[in-house]
Amino acid sequence: MDCEGGSEPLLTGQQEPKPQLDTMVSTKSRKLRRCRSAPMVEPILIESNRSRFLEGPRSVFDEVNPHYKRVAVYLFIYLSISTVCFYLVRNQISGDKTYGILDSIYFCIVTMTTVGYGDLIPNSTVTKLLSCAFVFSGMILIGFSLSRAADCLVENQEILLVKALHLRQKPNSAELLKEMETNRVRYRFMIFSILLVVLIASGTIFLTTIEKMEIVDAFYCVCSTITTLGYGDKSFSTPAGRIFAIFWILMSTICLAQLLFAFAECYTESRQRSLVQWVLTRKTTAADLEAADLDDDGVVGAAEFVIYKLKEMGKINQEDISLILTEFRNLDVDESGTLSPSDIYLAQSTRKDR
Amino acid sequence: MDCEGGSEPLLTGQQEPKPQLDTMVSTKSRKLRRCRSAPMVEPILIESNRSRFLEGPRSVFDEVNPHYKRVAVYLFIYLSISTVCFYLVRNQISGDKTYGILDSIYFCIVTMTTVGYGDLIPNSTVTKLLSCAFVFSGMILIGFSLSRAADCLVENQEILLVKALHLRQKPNSAELLKEMETNRVRYRFMIFSILLVVLIASGTIFLTTIEKMEIVDAFYCVCSTITTLGYGDKSFSTPAGRIFAIFWILMSTICLAQLLFAFAECYTESRQRSLVQWVLTRKTTAADLEAADLDDDGVVGAAEFVIYKLKEMGKINQEDISLILTEFRNLDVDESGTLSPSDIYLAQSTRKDR
Numbered sequence: 042m043d044c045e046g047g048s049e050p051l052l053t054g055q056q057e058p059k060p061q062l063d064t065m066v067s068t069k070s071r072k073l074r075r076c077r078s079a080p081m082v083e084p085i086l087i088e089s090n091r092s093r094f095l096e097g098p099r100s101v102f103d104e105v106n107p108h109y110k111r112v113a114v115y116l117f118i119y120l121s122i123s124t125v126c127f128y129l130v131r132n133q134i135s136g137d138k139t140y141g142i143l144d145s146i147y148f149c150i151v152t153m154t155t156v157g158y159g160d161l162i163p164n165s166t167v168t169k170l171l172s173c174a175f176v177f178s179g180m181i182l183i184g185f186s187l188s189r190a191a192d193c194l195v196e197n198q199e200i201l202l203v204k205a206l207h208l209r210q211k212p213n214s215a216e217l218l219k220e221m222e223t224n225r226v227r228y229r230f231m232i233f234s235i236l237l238v239v240l241i242a243s244g245t246i247f248l249t250t251i252e253k254m255e256i257v258d259a260f261y262c263v264c265s266t267i268t269t270l271g272y273g274d275k276s277f278s279t280p281a282g283r284i285f286a287i288f289w290i291l292m293s294t295i296c297l298a299q300l301l302f303a304f305a306e307c308y309t310e311s312r313q314r315s316l317v318q319w320v321l322t323r324k325t326t327a328a329d330l331e332a333a334d335l336d337d338d339g340v341v342g343a344a345e346f347v348i349y350k351l352k353e354m355g356k357i358n359q360e361d362i363s364l365i366l367t368e369f370r371n372l373d374v375d376e377s378g379t380l381s382p383s384d385i386y387l388a389q390s391t392r393k394d395r
Numbered sequence: 396m397d398c399e400g401g402s403e404p405l406l407t408g409q410q411e412p413k414p415q416l417d418t419m420v421s422t423k424s425r426k427l428r429r430c431r432s433a434p435m436v437e438p439i440l441i442e443s444n445r446s447r448f449l450e451g452p453r454s455v456f457d458e459v460n461p462h463y464k465r466v467a468v469y470l471f472i473y474l475s476i477s478t479v480c481f482y483l484v485r486n487q488i489s490g491d492k493t494y495g496i497l498d499s500i501y502f503c504i505v506t507m508t509t510v511g512y513g514d515l516i517p518n519s520t521v522t523k524l525l526s527c528a529f530v531f532s533g534m535i536l537i538g539f540s541l542s543r544a545a546d547c548l549v550e551n552q553e554i555l556l557v558k559a560l561h562l563r564q565k566p567n568s569a570e571l572l573k574e575m576e577t578n579r580v581r582y583r584f585m586i587f588s589i590l591l592v593v594l595i596a597s598g599t600i601f602l603t604t605i606e607k608m609e610i611v612d613a614f615y616c617v618c619s620t621i622t623t624l625g626y627g628d629k630s631f632s633t634p635a636g637r638i639f640a641i642f643w644i645l646m647s648t649i650c651l652a653q654l655l656f657a658f659a660e661c662y663t664e665s666r667q668r669s670l671v672q673w674v675l676t677r678k679t680t681a682a683d684l685e686a687a688d689l690d691d692d693g694v695v696g697a698a699e700f701v702i703y704k705l706k707e708m709g710k711i712n713q714e715d716i717s718l719i720l721t722e723f724r725n726l727d728v729d730e731s732g733t734l735s736p737s738d739i740y741l742a743q744s745t746r747k748d749r
Contacts, residue, residue, distance in 0.1 A: 152624065155509070155622050155623045155624045155625075156624075157511070157619065157623075157624035157625045157626045157627070158513075158626075159512075159513050159625075159626040159627040159628060162626055162628045163615075163626075164628075166611045169611060169612070169615040170611070170615070172615070172618075172619070172624075172626075173614070173615060173618035173619070176618065176619070176622045176624050177618070177622065180622060180655065181655070184655055184659070185659060222714070223714075257520045257523060257524070258523070260527070261517075261523040261524070261526070261527060264526075264527040264530065264531070265511065265526070265527070265530070268509050268530045268531065268534055269509045269511075269623055270506065270509045270510075270511035270526075270530050271509075271511045271513070271625065272511045272512075272513040272516055272517075272526075272627070273511070273513040273626070273627055274513060274516045274518075301534065301535070301538055305538070305539060317715075317718070321718060321719065321722050322722075324743060325726060325734075325739055326739070327736045327739065330734060330735070330736060330739065335697055335698045335701075336696060336697055336698070339735070340731075340733035340734060340735045341733060341734040341735075342690060342696065342698060342699075342732065342733050342734075343689055343690055343720060343723050343732065343733075344689045344690070344696060344698035344699040344701070344702050345696075345698040346719065346723045346734060347698070347702055347716055347719045347720065347723070348698050348701055348702060350719045350722070351705075351711055351715060351719070354715070356710065356711055356715060357705055357710055357711065360576075361671075361705060361708070361710060362701055364671070364675060365675065365700065365701045365704045365705070366697060366701065368675050368676075368704070369697050369700045369701070372679060372700075377694075378696065378697065379694035379695060379696050379697075380679075380684060380694060380695040380696075380700060381684070381693070381694045381695075382681045382684060385679050385680070385681065385684065389678060
C-alpha cells in the first residue's frame, strides 16, 4: 500500500521537538542525544495542541489555533440553524417567554447542554421532534468539539499558573516546560477547579442580584444548571438573565464535565506512575534478561531493555512490536540483523522493481 | 525507593498472556517468540477486564468479577442513603406524587442521572441542598464506577457478537480472540448501538401502553430522558411507570453516554491506525537510521528500529525512554553497553551494600 501521498496530511501541524526540549534532560549521556532527534508524534487527540505546547511559552498567544476557528464555526452553524428553527416555530413553544429571538437562543443552549429546565416547553409534534434532533446533535457538538477546545484553551493558562506557583524559584523556561509536561494533568485539574469556583460564584451573585433569588435558591439553581440536572423550578426568567445564561450555561456545564474528566485522568496517571515506578525499581532477574533478549545474542542491549520495560509498563503491546519487526525484516535485505544505509538502498530499489 | 513490597498489589489480577495468544501470530519468526514471553501489563483503566479477556471465552461467564461487586455495593450504599434522606424529607418535596418510598427512589435516580424532570421538586432549603449534594455524588458514581462496569459487562457480549458475525467461517478460538482484540472498539460500539435501540423501543412501548402517551410524546419523553435533558412536561407519573423508570433511566442514560464514548474511541483509533500505517510504510532514510541508532554503533538493530518507530507513532515519548535508560545504566555495572547475568548480579549486590 502506497501511503506516501495519501496519509501525509496526518502530520500537518505536527513538528519535531524544538531544541530547548533537549536541554530539559541535560543529565543524560550522549547515547541519548541521538535518539531525541527522532520525530515525536503525540497521541492524535491532543496533537495540534501538544505540538504548540512544545514550542515553548513564547508562541502560545501568538495566533488563534485553526482548531478553535473550526469549533467556533461549528458552534455558529449549530446555533444559527437551531435558533432560526425554534424562532420559526416560537408559537408552538409554551412557557415563560421574554423576546422571541432571545428565547430561541436560550432554548437552544438549555437544550444542547441537556440542562432542560422546562421553563420553555415544546408543545407540538414538530417542536418536540426538533428538540430531539437538536439535543442529540448538541451533545455530539459539545462532546467532540467544544470540550476539546476548552481543554486546549485552558492549557494556555497552565503556563501562567506554573509561573505563578514558581515565582520565588525563578526557573528558566526549560525547567518550566519540564514541570508543566510532568504535571500537566494536575495543572489542568487546578485550572478547571478555579474556573468552576469563579463560574459558580458569578452565577450565584447574578441570580441573587438580577433575578432576585434568595442565596440558597441561587446556589441551588447554579448547581442544578452546571450538573445539567435542571429541575426547572428555578431558572433564568428575565431578559438580562437569559442573555447571561446563554454564555454562562455553556461555559459552566463544559467546565464541570472537564473538571471531572481531569480528575479521572489524575487518578489514572497516578496509578500509571506507581506502576512505572514499580517496573523500574523491581529486581531484574536472569529470566527477565532471557525474555528481553530480542535478537537472541545472549546479552540485552539498551534498546532491548527499553522495549521489555515498556511492555511491562503496558505502554506498548506485542502487536505494535510485531508490525514494526515485520517492516524491519523487509528492510533488512542482507539479513544481518541490523539495518545499514546499504540495506535501505537495496530494500527501496527492490520495492520499486515490484 | 523500595517498591518491592508497597506497589506489588498493583499487579494483582493481571497475568501473563495465556499460550493460546502465541498461536495468534504464527507467522512471526523465532526472534519474536522470546519477546512475547515478556509480561504484558495492560493499561490500568481496563486491566482486570482485559486480563480476563485474554483468558479466552471459556472463563468469561465463570464467575462474577469482584469489580462488579464493588460497583453494586457503591450503588446500593448511594441509593440507600439518598432514598432514606429524601424519604425523611418527603413532605418538603412537592409535585406529582405516588407512594413515599417509590417516589424517593425515583427522585434519586432522576437526580443522580441528571435527568431532572422537575415532576418532583425540592421546596425547602434542606431538600435543595440535599439535591445539590446527591447530584454531584451521583455524577461521580456514574462517571467513575457505573460506566466502567457497563463497559466491562458489554465486553462479555462481544464474544457472542463476534461468534454470530463469523458463524459461516467457523473460526477457531484463537482467530476469534485476534478478531476481537483488533476490532474491540468497533464491536463495543455495535453492542451499545443495539442495546440503545432496544432501550429506546422498550421505553417508547412502555410509555404508550402503561403511561398512555401518544407515540410522538412517548418518543419525545424517551429522547428527553436518555440525553438527560428532562424538560419534565412528559415523565413517568404512574407507580408502575416509576418502577420501570428506576431501572430504565439508569440503563439508558449510561448506554447513550457509553455509545458516544465508543464512537469517539472508534474515530481516534482509526486515525491512530492510519498514522501507524503511514509510519510503517513511509520510506526510511539514512537520516532516520542515524537518529534511530541508540547505541551509536553505526547500524540499527531490531530493537532500536522498534523504539524509533514507536516514538514516531506517538505511542511512547522521550521521558519513558530516559527513565528506563537510567535504570539500564545502573544495572550495566561493567559499562559494556549490554546487560548480562553477571551485570545483574553485580548491580544487585552493590545496591544491597549501599
